[in-house]
Structure formats: structure tokens, C-alpha cells
Amino acid sequence: MLCPPPPPPSYPLPPYQTGLPRVKVEDLGDNWNALFQEAQALPEATEMERTYKHLLLATVYRDFTAAAVMYGRTIISEFFLHSYLRSIRPREVGGFAGGKKFLFRGILFKLADGAVGPWAGSDEAAAKAAGHELRGHSYYAHAGVAGLHFSPMCILDYKGFRMVCAAQLPLGAATLISGSSDGGINVVGVGDAEVARVLEEAAARLRLRPHPCRGTTVYSGADVEVHKGLDGNLYMLDLARSMPPEDPKVRTST
Known part of the structure; x- marks a missing residue:
């Protein structure tokens, strides 16, 4: 749906960024975490229950990954545009070392950036930390401790960037x-x-x-x-x- 353009930035835009239509993207929000946790809570006492549970988990994760890759590629492709021209804009969601963060359609995107956090300007170190996050997530999830929950997560490597994609969790300021x-x-x-x-x-x-x-x-x-x-x-x-x-x-x- 086309909408009136927002106020222009205080400095002049390059010629190739002027005259573009402004498309409003509605953030409808998809509760990937709720879908994943519901599937995780299913019983698996019988072979049929196990088959159904893991089929449902695989389906949820497949759909989550497809959405994360699609939106993540858009974020990365628009990285060098002014934020006022981006389809998905950065969000301030807290945290210190996760890089630039975006929240869209129930997915938190953390773009590894050496300029953000304790990486002393090293994009390589920031990307390595993103890999460690997925590794630690996998270790704890596979430990199988009853009572611990984890969001679905994946890593996207695209156009030289690395991005952690995780389902938005139901957290607040006091959780x-x-x-x-x-x-x-x-x-x-x-x-x-x-x-x-x-x-x-x-x-x-x-x-x-x-x-x-x-x-x-x-x-x-x-x-x-x-x-x-x-x-x-x-x-x-x-x-x-x-x-x-x-x-x-x-x-x-x-």
C-alpha cells in the first residue's frame, strides 16, 4: 500500500535515492516462538506421537528459516541505504554485543557489526561471536534439560554479512x-x-x-x-x- 513519504532527512539525498515511491510494510507479527514451544510440549511416548511431534517441529523450523532468510536478505541488501529509505528499520531492543538489531514479523535479526559492541571495529570478531551464539544455543538445547526453553534460531551469511535470526521471545523489562x-x-x-x-x-x-x-x-x-x-x-x-x-x-x- 502506497503512503505519503516521510519527512526527508536534513541533508540532501544522492540523485539515485530521490523520487522513489514509499511503500509501507505492515509488521503483522508472527509468533514463531509460541508455535515452536507448543510443538516442543507435545508428548512422545509412542512412535506415532514422536513422528508427529518431530514432523511438526521440522515444519515450524522450516517455515521460520524461510521467513528469516527472506527478510534477512532484504535487511542486508538495504544496509547502505539511509534508514528512512529501508523497508525494515533498526530497532532499539537492548543488549550490548549483538550488533545492529531489527525486529520484524516476530523475528529478531542481529546483524554482526564490529563497530557495535566490544569488537574493536573487527567485523570478523563480531561474525565469530555470532557463530558462537548459535553453537552455545545448540549445546544447551541438545542437553535436554526439562524446564529450559530456547527460541528457534538460524544464521544467515549473505553478501559478506553474518546475521543471527531468532524468534522473538515474550520478555519484558523485569523478566x-x-x-x-x-x-x-x-x-x-x-x-x-x-x-x-x-x-x-x-x-x-x-x-x-x-x-x-x-x-x-x-x-x-x-x-x-x-x-x-x-x-x-x-x-x-x-x-x-x-x-x-x-x-x-x-x-x-x-
Whole structure:
């Protein structure tokens, strides 16, 4: 649907960016996380139940990935346009090291950018951290700890960019119950014994040891976030530093 153009920026646009029609894209929002969690909660006691559950999970993930790739390619292709000309514009959704963030149709897109976060301008380091996030996400999801929930996620590599695509979670300003949302400056300790038990079980399965950080105990990386979602589920996210790094000074024989 065509709509009147927004006010132009304060500086003149290049000739090739003038006179373009303005297309309003409605963000209808698709609750990919709810679909995924409903499929995850299905029983699998019999062979038929297992078949149906995993078929449904595969279908949801296939559709999620197709949507993420389509919109992610659009975001990357329009990266060098002024934000006022983009179909999907950046959003301020919090966080410190995830790069530029976009939220559209129920998907959070995090574009790895060395200029945003602690990467000292290195796009390579930012892209590597994005890969670590998916890796940590996979490790925890495959640990199979009852009570821990994870959003569907994929990584898009396109035109030299790397982007993390994850389903939007039902989180709010007060849902953080463990970890840090500001790069480790402030670390929230677990105040619920049942949550601590679940996190400790996950750490044990991954051979991670609980350790002190800023006066509290954490069960993964200090900036790994654990939220009690608005739907009542316990979510882990921002898992790029869930695994301890290797000391570069240590050399082992092979």
C-alpha cells in the first residue's frame, strides 16, 4: 500500500535515492516462538506421537528459516541505504554485543557489526561471536534439560554479512532472573532455588562449573541471560560466551 513519504532527512539525498515511491510494510507479527514451544510440549511416548511431534517441529523450523532468510536478505541488501529509505528499520531492543538489531514479523535479526559492541571495529570478531551464539544455543538445547526453553534460531551469511535470526521471545523489562544484560557490568544472581537447580543441571550436563561473579553465582557465562518469560517459561539467550574460551597462552601437543 502506497503512503505519503516521510519527512526527508536534513541533508540532501544522492540523485539515485530521490523520487522513489514509499511503500509501507505492515509488521503483522508472527509468533514463531509460541508455535515452536507448543510443538516442543507435545508428548512422545509412542512412535506415532514422536513422528508427529518431530514432523511438526521440522515444519515450524522450516517455515521460520524461510521467513528469516527472506527478510534477512532484504535487511542486508538495504544496509547502505539511509534508514528512512529501508523497508525494515533498526530497532532499539537492548543488549550490548549483538550488533545492529531489527525486529520484524516476530523475528529478531542481529546483524554482526564490529563497530557495535566490544569488537574493536573487527567485523570478523563480531561474525565469530555470532557463530558462537548459535553453537552455545545448540549445546544447551541438545542437553535436554526439562524446564529450559530456547527460541528457534538460524544464521544467515549473505553478501559478506553474518546475521543471527531468532524468534522473538515474550520478555519484558523485569523478566531477567540471572545473568547480565549490559555486558557483565551488572550481574543478576539466581534467587529461586528451582531455577538454580535447573541451571545447575544444565551446567553439569555440559561439564561447566558454577563460579562466582560480582558477588553472586552463575552457571554459565556471566552475560548469558536467563529470563522468566511472560508466558511462564524459563528461557536462556545470548549464549555466545556460554563456553569458556581457551587461554591463548596455553599450548598443548597434538
